[in-house]
Amino acid sequence: MNGDRAVAYAVKQAKVDVISAYPITPQTIIVESLAEYVNNGELDAAYIPVESEHSALSAAVGASLAGARVFTATSSQGLAFMWEILWIAAGLRTTIVMAMGNRALSPNINIHCSHDDAYAARDTGWMQFFAENVQEAYDLTLMAFRISEDHRVLFPSIVNLDGFILTHAAEGLRVLEDRDVDEFLPPKKPVNAIDPERPMTYGALDLIDWYMEHRKFQFEAFESTRPVIKEVFEEYGEFTGRSYSPVKTFNTEGAEVVLVALGSSAGTLRHASRELAAEGKKLGVVSLTQYRPFPVDEIRRALSEASVVGVLDRSLSFGSPAPQLFADIASALYSAKRRPLLFSAVYGLGGRDFTPQHARELFSFAQEVLRKGEAPQRSIWIGLREG
Amino acid sequence: MGEFNPRSWKDLPVGNVIPLPKTSLQFKTGNWRAMKPVLHEEKCIRCLLCWVHCPEPSIERHEGDRVTINYDFCKGCGICANVCPVHAIEMVMEG
DSSP: OBHHHHHHHHHHHTTOSEEEOOOOTTTHHHHHHHHHHHHTTSSOOEEEOOSSHHHHHHHHHHHHHTTOOEEEEEOHHHHHHTHHHHHHHHHTTOOOEEEEEEOOOSSSOOOSOOSHHHHHTTTTTOEEEEOSSHHHHHHHHHHHHHHHHSTTTOOOEEEEEETTTTTSOBOOOOOOOHHHHHHHSOOOOOSSOOOTTSOOBOSOOOOTTTHHHHHHHHHHHHHTHHHHHHHHHHHHHHHHSOOOOSEEEESOTTOSEEEEEOTTHHHHHHHHHHHHHHTTOOEEEEEESEEESOOHHHHHHHTTTOSEEEEEESSOOTTSSSOHHHHHHHHHHHTSSSOOEEEEEEOOGGGOOOOHHHHHHHHHHHHHHHHHTOOOSSOEESSOOOO | OOOOOOOSGGGOOGGGOBOSSOGGGGSOGGGGOSEEEEEOTTTOOOOOHHHHHOSSOOEEEOGGGOEEEOTTTOOOOOHHHHHOTTOOEEEEEOO
């Protein structure tokens, strides 16, 4: 299946109650597949054909607060359109699961992969997971429902899958039997759901006297999701034989050079690492399955032995000292006892191909940085037409 | 009405809910007014248009379709005066 179909299949097996989504390339196959499932009776869900992404998420918030298991999906401009509601969905503690077919933000109009949309949501209080391949997209979707609805969590989550690279590319994967999904994912038990017998106020006004306390409360609660995510990852690993962890490392023991990436390019880096290993060269690869909450301890551990680390960002933050993942990692490493040389590489914008050859060039560049003992102050750009 | 008195961020309920109904009744927005509506009863034809249109709603309907204005919550928007077909409601400055 391609990534979109795999996500839709997982959502069907998760027996969601409500689907509230608006189509946008490259996520359209998800919502179309779900519409088919609902139409032919394979999935008993209320499918709300909203007129925009803003409405999609608003309806999802209402449904989740009413106690439903809810799914939505979007990409780039669609996420931008629903952006104000993202904060509300997290702050009101909905348990919505959203699939994001990572797509570049306009201008110019581009339907291919960048991580702009995922990054745009990084402050909002949604948990974020990144799939490296179609198998992970399927697995993480199932786990996301379980994690979000856990009473120790109660936050919405985003499952990111690279636009076209994963959404539209068919890969082999193992799916669970329906009865196994039922066992792993029992029906949602809502907390503080809208109930006429127990009327409450949701989304009230705060003046200057209580807003900060509400934020602190949410902040600490979001921190508390970390052990639960690890717990569910481990449980799923025992259940399926496919283990997950917040940070994935490959060939990092004793590696001087480490490259870090989110999404499908991690696979490309690992492929290059194997090629380099055959030539006696050592490239460590680190990728993050869990992006929010940011796995600070795990990143420090994963990068603790490296001498030079290149952080790949598939996005830009105009005017900032460095792009987003680099900034997160630099923050995490700033107070670490041992800090490697750190450089930023911008790649893959708008679906620009990132090849094993590019990975090898990055490796060589990293070795140069190590030799000089100094990292560049600005991001380097991979695969750009320099003219 | 029940009690909800958090002392700090540690006492807050999940989802920032206010776990009681009708708490807005405790928050009297009437003191936000600059102008207030005054109903001249002798002109009123009991059409109820003011009651229908009040956005708060701050106009109360009584027996025989008599209406009164609830000044605890009326914010003085003037819609009632505007829709009244016989100009029975006059907006006057507060204070």
